[in-house]
Amino acid sequence: MQDFMGKDGFSWFVGVVEDRNDPAQLGRVRVRVLGRHSDDLTQVKTTDLPWAHVMHPVTDPSMQGLGHTPSFLTQGSWVVGFFRDIEAQQPVIMGTLPGIPDSEANPASGFNDPRGAGAVENAYKGNPKYGPYPGEIRHSGHDIGEPDTNRLARGRASEDHQSLIDRRLRRYYGDPSFDEEEGAIGGIPFATRPNLASVSDQAAEDERDYWEEPEPKGIDPDADPYISGVYPYNHVFESESGHITEVDDSPGAERLFRQHTSGTFEEIHANGDMVTKIMGNNFEIVVNSENIVIKGDQNITVEGDVSHLIKGDYILEVEGDFYQKIHKNQRTKIGAAGPAHPRGPGGNREEEIIGSHGFNINKDVNGRIGGDVVINSEGSKWDIIGGQYTMAVAGNQMASNPTAAGIYISSSSDYMLSVADNLSISTISGIVSVKSGSTLNMKSATAMTINPETTLSQIVGTAWTSTTGTTWAHTSTGIATIVGSEIQMNPD
Secondary structure (H helix, E strand, O other): OOOOOOOOOOOEEEEEEEEEEOOOOOOOEEEEEEEEOOOOOOOOOOOOOOOEEEOOOOOOOOOOOOOOOOOOOOOOOOOEEEEOOOOOEEEEEEEEOOOOOOOOOOOOOOOOOOOOOOOOOHHHHOOOOOOOOOOOOOOOOOOOOOOOOOOHHOOOHHHHHHHHHHHHHHHHHOOOOOOOOOOOOOOEEEEOOOOOOOOOOOOOOOOEEOOOOOHHHHOOOOOOOOOOOOOOOOOEEEEEOOEEEHHHHOOOOOOOEEEEEOOOEEOOOOOOEEEEEEOOOOOOOOOOOOOOOOOOOOOOOOOOOOOOOOOOOOOOOOOOOOOOOOOOOOOOOOOOOOOOOOOOOOOOOOOOOOOOOOOOOOOOOOOOOOOOOOOOOOOOOOOOOOOOOOOOOOOOOOOOOOOOOOOOOOOOOOOOOOOOOOOOOOOOOOOOOOOOOOOOOOOOOOOOOOOOOOOOOOOOOOOOOOOOOOOOOOOOOOOOOOOOOOOOOOOO
């Protein structure tokens, strides 16, 4: 082999990237090389510079879309490389050279980012979204006279990085008050237990408490010593738009951090805590099953609505107490999607309470029962009514359980009991029976007393009439007997 790269010597160079818009999309860049190219853009235009290939590390296969592609070089980057041809038209870039820029980029001169309002070539005129570099970068605040190393990698200097400033301003504090001067956001409230003093003395209402978002990086901004992001242990990647990744190996402050330019981020602190904050909407799709174990407490605060659609069964098992506190209305519909809805079988509701059931309703109770109501009370039943009590039976029968030992009420047509003042029917032992096959009328406007101590018997086969206008008296201390087939006293 007669010709090979390096046969005539190794020619290396240092230069500045001025263009990266590779038409072949290979990640190539145009480099102005010191000692070979003039800084006069009228003599050597940016568009006249040769395209330089970028050498990737062995962790990038550089084929078939595998690895980290394209190369992350931008206009204004200082690079070092070599030429693989004698004519110096095939440059290869081996790496970049960070530094401390002492002036902003001048688009009118070579060895600068050519983009900007002062660009000499039309292709670079205007005000690009990013650049020119070096210069003031909106998302980080990086300035002239500052090392090219990211502020986030330089300990306390990270507090001047705009992304960290924004995170601290958007942090939720424990104090629910809003501090306008600091821009703090009030804390996030915990749920509280309901106060059921009218039902139970064992369920007192909790005092409202708040939780707060952990400090970014897990430390206070005025912490001394400032142990997070200490140079050279924090390895930072930041894109042009402000996407950030940190792998922080600072002793005692080991962290992982990833943030989108919108402010959405996730951070794992040195103690293993993880903070996830989403500035937009969150979507999570699990194709198969999901299993979650939380060894401690879980607190969820939703400032908007919550909707759950469960197409299968919903099983909720609570080994402790279950509290519900509803500030407005509760509506429950069971069997809403039944096959014969709305009046078909629908679904059932079944409850079993091993202990007691207590409730307090401050207003009305209105309900409808489409079928039967059966209540089996093995103990006593008390109804205490402060106002009127009305019971209407639309059918032709009202009856208690005829097999029960205590009470049996049956009505095939009418049943009316009206009490304006006092009504008392009482028996301790014995029988009280009132029966009418056709007519039984008893009326008392003022007084009626029947008080036998032993025996009162009246058996009427056909007719017995007693009428008094004013006074009728019968007194017997002994025997008074009237027997006869016909006895008339004072007949007409």
